[in-house]
Amino acid sequence: MTDCRFTRAASLGEAVDCLQQAGGEAHLLAGGIALGILMNEKLLEPSWLIDLSRLEDLKGIRLNPDGSLRIGAMTTHREIERSAEIAGAYPMLIEMAREIACGRIKNRGTIGGNICLADPQGDPPVAMIALRATLRAVGPSGPRDIAATAFFTDLYTTALTKDELLHEIQVPAQADHTGAAFGKFSARRAMDYSSTVSAAVRLVRDAVSGRISDIGIGIGGAGLIPIWAQATEAALRDNRPDGDALAAMREALMEEIEPIGDDLYSADYKRHVASVILRRTLERAYARAAAVGGADKP
Amino acid sequence: MTTIWKEPDGEKFALGSIEEQAHWQKEYQRILRAVREEADATRPAERIGRDSHTVGMALPRNDALYKVRGKARYAANIPMEGALFCRFARSTEAHARIRGIDISEAKAMPGVRAILTADDIPADQLLIGTLTDDTPVLAKDHVRYSGEPIVAIAAETEEAAEAACLAVEIDYEPLPMILTPEEALAPGAVQLDPDGNVIGDLKLENGDIEAGLRAADVVVEGSFVTEPVDHCFLEPPSGLAFVDPDGVLTVMVCTQYPHYHHKQIARVAGLPMEKVRVVQTVVGGAFGGKMDNTVECAIALLVLKTGRPVRMLYTREEVFTATTKRHAMKIRQKIGATKDGRFTALDVEYLADGGAYRSYSLVVGGRCVIHTGMPYRFPNSRVHYVATFTNYPPSGAMRSFGVVKVAFALESLIDELAGRLGMSPFEIRRINGLVDGDKTSTGQVIHDVGLLKTLEAIEPIYQERRKALAAQPDDGLKRGLGIACLGYGIGYSGIRNPSTARMRVTADGVVTACCGTPDIGTGSDMSLAQIAAQSSGVGLHRVRVVSGDSTKTDDSGPTSASRTTYFSGNAAYICGQDFKRQFEEAVARARGVTAAQVRIEDDRIVIGNERLSFEDACRLISAEIEDICGYGKFDPEIEASILTFKGNPYPTYVYATHLVEVAVDAELGRVDVLRCWAAHDAGTIVNPTGAEGQVDGGVAMGIGQALWEKVERRDGVILNPHYRDYLMAGAKDVPLEIKSIFIQNHDRTGPFGAKGLAEVSLIPIPAAIASALHDAVGIRPKRLPMSTEYLLGLINERARAAAPAAKAAAGDGHD
Numbered sequence A: 001m002t003d004c005r006f007t008r009a010a011s012l013g014e015a016v017d018c019l020q021q022a023g024g025e026a027h028l029l030a031g032g033i034a035l036g037i038l039m040n041e042k043l044l045e046p047s048w049l050i051d052l053s054r055l056e057d058l059k060g061i062r063l064n065p066d067g068s069l070r071i072g073a074m075t076t077h078r079e080i081e082r083s084a085e086i087a088g089a090y091p092m093l094i095e096m097a098r099e100i101a102c103g104r105i106k107n108r109g110t111i112g113g114n115i116c117l118a119d120p121q122g123d124p125p126v127a128m129i130a131l132r133a134t135l136r137a138v139g140p141s142g143p144r145d146i147a148a149t150a151f152f153t154d155l156y157t158t159a160l161t162k163d164e165l166l167h168e169i170q171v172p173a174q175a176d177h178t179g180a181a182f183g184k185f186s187a188r189r190a191m192d193y194s195s196t197v198s199a200a201v202r203l204v205r206d207a208v209s210g211r212i213s214d215i216g217i218g219i220g221g222a223g224l225i226p227i228w229a230q231a232t233e234a235a236l237r238d239n240r241p242d243g244d245a246l247a248a249m250r251e252a253l254m255e256e257i258e259p260i261g262d263d264l265y266s267a268d269y270k271r272h273v274a275s276v277i278l279r280r281t282l283e284r285a286y287a288r289a290a291a292v293g294g295a296d297k298p
Numbered sequence B: 001m002t003t004i005w006k007e008p009d010g011e012k013f014a015l016g017s018i019e020e021q022a023h024w025q026k027e028y029q030r031i032l033r034a035v036r037e038e039a040d041a042t043r044p045a046e047r048i049g050r051d052s053h054t055v056g057m058a059l060p061r062n063d064a065l066y067k068v069r070g071k072a073r074y075a076a077n078i079p080m081e082g083a084l085f086c087r088f089a090r091s092t093e094a095h096a097r098i099r100g101i102d103i104s105e106a107k108a109m110p111g112v113r114a115i116l117t118a119d120d121i122p123a124d125q126l127l128i129g130t131l132t133d134d135t136p137v138l139a140k141d142h143v144r145y146s147g148e149p150i151v152a153i154a155a156e157t158e159e160a161a162e163a164a165c166l167a168v169e170i171d172y173e174p175l176p177m178i179l180t181p182e183e184a185l186a187p188g189a190v191q192l193d194p195d196g197n198v199i200g201d202l203k204l205e206n207g208d209i210e211a212g213l214r215a216a217d218v219v220v221e222g223s224f225v226t227e228p229v230d231h232c233f234l235e236p237p238s239g240l241a242f243v244d245p246d247g248v249l250t251v252m253v254c255t256q257y258p259h260y261h262h263k264q265i266a267r268v269a270g271l272p273m274e275k276v277r278v279v280q281t282v283v284g285g286a287f288g289g290k291m292d293n294t295v296e297c298a299i300a301l302l303v304l305k306t307g308r309p310v311r312m313l314y315t316r317e318e319v320f321t322a323t324t325k326r327h328a329m330k331i332r333q334k335i336g337a338t339k340d341g342r343f344t345a346l347d348v349e350y351l352a353d354g355g356a357y358r359s360y361s362l363v364v365g366g367r368c369v370i371h372t373g374m375p376y377r378f379p380n381s382r383v384h385y386v387a388t389f390t391n392y393p394p395s396g397a398m399r400s401f402g403v404v405k406v407a408f409a410l411e412s413l414i415d416e417l418a419g420r421l422g423m424s425p426f427e428i429r430r431i432n433g434l435v436d437g438d439k440t441s442t443g444q445v446i447h448d449v450g451l452l453k454t455l456e457a458i459e460p461i462y463q464e465r466r467k468a469l470a471a472q473p474d475d476g477l478k479r480g481l482g483i484a485c486l487g488y489g490i491g492y493s494g495i496r497n498p499s500t501a502r503m504r505v506t507a508d509g510v511v512t513a514c515c516g517t518p519d520i521g522t523g524s525d526m527s528l529a530q531i532a533a534q535s536s537g538v539g540l541h542r543v544r545v546v547s548g549d550s551t552k553t554d555d556s557g558p559t560s561a562s563r564t565t566y567f568s569g570n571a572a573y574i575c576g577q578d579f580k581r582q583f584e585e586a587v588a589r590a591r592g593v594t595a596a597q598v599r600i601e602d603d604r605i606v607i608g609n610e611r612l613s614f615e616d617a618c619r620l621i622s623a624e625i626e627d628i629c630g631y632g633k634f635d636p637e638i639e640a641s642i643l644t645f646k647g648n649p650y651p652t653y654v655y656a657t658h659l660v661e662v663a664v665d666a667e668l669g670r671v672d673v674l675r676c677w678a679a680h681d682a683g684t685i686v687n688p689t690g691a692e693g694q695v696d697g698g699v700a701m702g703i704g705q706a707l708w709e710k711v712e713r714r715d716g717v718i719l720n721p722h723y724r725d726y727l728m729a730g731a732k733d734v735p736l737e738i739k740s741i742f743i744q745n746h747d748r749t750g751p752f753g754a755k756g757l758a759e760v761s762l763i764p765i766p767a768a769i770a771s772a773l774h775d776a777v778g779i780r781p782k783r784l785p786m787s788t789e790y791l792l793g794l795i796n797e798r799a800r801a802a803a804p805a806a807k808a809a810a811g812d813g814h815d
């Protein structure tokens, strides 16, 4: 076993300094769930761990007066699930957090750690893609905003540079007549993280025509990265979610996702599941948009 | 200075110390009552445990409090100064000749204290096993599965032992692999064992199968495939060994059968029997997976080699890759019946993957053969069972010894047959189900058969749920009901397997009952204490059961085959009677009255009109109290050779009917098991709390094995050796409503009428789920696990097949 340096960062600045000093050799420690597994399985032997748990800057959920939402990177899944602010304004995020693993992991796992891990099965990444969130990074030269849709670049790889960390997640205020929903498939109900497929949908429904005027879709568990389903969004935009539009949606989705067959399910089955889950989630989001009307928030 | 190593103080857990837990019991009783809203049929809580008449009372288990408080002594937690840690360097090849083992680098590594290879063990002491000694403690020149132990290393820390294992260089000459039984049987196949590739080839025929098939109006058949399954005990194999101050090699280990290890260790280490002691630690789940050698022999040998205590704890990956598994099995089966629903013929072939060594393959085979067709009358039957070696971890014993698969195939076909005959699933089982006086396929005449009573208990619930489902508003899910039955023999198959018990008492009134079969987490110590107390007349609170210590109890076989309540319970019963007689005689002598004038009754001693407390009576006879030693041996005559399968293989049988309700998402193939009712004839229920726990556990395990569990194997390698990718049922997958219904069918040969329960609650579940799936969406699954993708495939296939039929306005396609 190699020795591992451990720094409990006292400030955001110190954390960034350490990252810079380490020149890419340090690992940020959030909830430690993913890191712990990698270390236990000896897939990772970090030489320097930088603990983020004391950084107040990275904590907290805030609903801004303009209706936008700020979630600190160190916010746990449980805090999200239980947040009254989020429940009122972004019920889709509650649905998302509820679906994550089990109590122990929700209590410890952070949304920042989850997003930065960039696991293709991860739930928060696809939710943030659908919500068009902005991920605010901090590095030696200050803050940098990265769109969630551009954050996931490759398998377990993000747009962060090696001396940047994720500071917070900013979710824009939602337009009137917005509905959003989160859907997930797992064969087993109790904690299943191996072969899940998930879909996050946010849409704006034109109150008069019933057409979808704006839409965001994220798909999880259907490729190497959390997928921003742009063509699928396009197939639905300016349409009502029925007949032809759903057929076009399915066709576009099949082009955009690239699930990998594994020991549990074939790639074809995952394709089928993704299209079913997306359709059901879309229907829910659409129904919600109708229900909220103009004045309420999604 | 020399360290003296001895067994740490403290009990395995609070054996029989009911009083200590009285407060907690009250709470527990209240909770139980509140939850079930049951009238208080039992006695007041403060009286619990002071009675001797407790058989049938719902008592909290005597280990529960210690477990929830984290005080239970698992092998890995036992502190021991100066203990070394052992790890195995394991084969990375599934089949190879070992050309050479180079341990020089490992030897030089820091912290390494001893390295053991097969060369350190005399050839005639190297092989161990269950029925046949065929498994090397450490592989010598030949490895037969990836994960087989080759080198054992003891070091100061786990990390040092592990690092040294990685430094061992093994030179392999790979050999062709045998990955399936079909390959093993192919002409010209490489031979894995000196005796060839076949572990067992078993046959049983009754009547005339061809005539039976000719007499049938309807014949249904199917090929069933099941995958290997892991026991998923949460506590991996673990143990701690040391030499005690008397020079006895003591091995503390989580096991189902301490006496087995005792004998094996003595032989492998070349020690006389009295220089070995095996003490069972608290077992964190076993399910048949803790009856073979894992850590025991290696740590024992390393203690002798180093003079230091040695401990070992398998990793989860080792559990998956190097402990026994449930057999992967292919089953081809055909059953025939007349128009009025009478079975005429049963024709079954099994092909089982036995893995690299024999383990319990023959036992599984024998049990599967005998249980084929259970619990029904088949006038004509033919059963053929073949198990072969392959280059995967040995297949061994697991809850029900294969019968869960026998039932999956048979019950599925019976359900299909009932459908074809337009008969209810209850009716067909009633017509053919075993009753008192019937003969089984081995010619045994059976008694106290409660099968039909379990069917009767379930049928009204089924009817009621039918109505409820018809009224269920549409939520996009398809719901269905399914039943399945079982009959299961208690104890070893066709081999005598006696149990014994001994009871003594101290001058201050503590009664010790030494019972030969250990409690492996089922609560059997509690049940045995109840039986011993009631039989002898002493209060339950004063009975301490001692079990699981190979030097304090007789070899009474393992805790397996659902045999403890019946075999050891009967021994405890006989022993209790003997103890009572001796105690009464001693009191009579002390008082100068005749023995007939003295009675132990409900923890008091009645002498004519006088009543003495038990303690006072003990004081009265203190001069000879040490001479009192109750002894009970239960050894029913059973015999049925594995060659002829004729005779009485088991002293009694248990029966059950399960009903499950499922909801199916037909667009995805996803299944939820919503409700389950389990009606059991397990004889008298000694402790309903324990019995319900067994049923809940069996149902949960059954759901996992029905829907998800599968050890994924390819090219000699196990691909999912962790719970991330091996999915068993979790808390959210188990129905909120599991209702145990015990029909209390008194067995004339059981202790207070008890039979047994443990394994059987698992057996009907996969079959019942399969039948419920047919009810819900019209499919007939024939694979375990029934994965969502497999089920969706069947659903789609059926839709395609039904489409043209629907156009032709034909029937609904349900078979």
Ligand SMILES: Cc1cc2nc3c(=O)[nH]c(=O)nc-3n(C[C@H](O)[C@H](O)[C@H](O)COP(=O)(O)OP(=O)(O)OC[C@H]3O[C@@H](n4cnc5c(N)ncnc54)[C@H](O)[C@@H]3O)c2cc1C
Pocket (backbone or CB within 6 Å): A027, A028, A029, A030, A031, A032, A033, A034, A035, A036, A037, A052, A073, A074, A099, A100, A101, A102, A105, A108, A109, A110, A111, A112, A113, A114, A116, A117, A121, A122, A123, A124, A160, A164, A165, A166, A167, A191, A192, A193
């Ligand atoms: C059994 C199990 C089930 C699970 N089920 C689900 C599920 O259903 N859905 C789901 O979405 N997830 C699931 N997860 C994943 C879990 O939610 C994430 O692993 C967890 O959220 C990771 O968060 P963490 O805070 O523990 O991160 P850590 O393990 O501490 O870190 C993860 C990675 O992110 C990096 N990192 C952490 N914080 C930052 C930061 N602020 N800036 C830059 N880099 C950072 C770390 O360096 C590391 O590389 C499951 C995990 C397990 C073990």
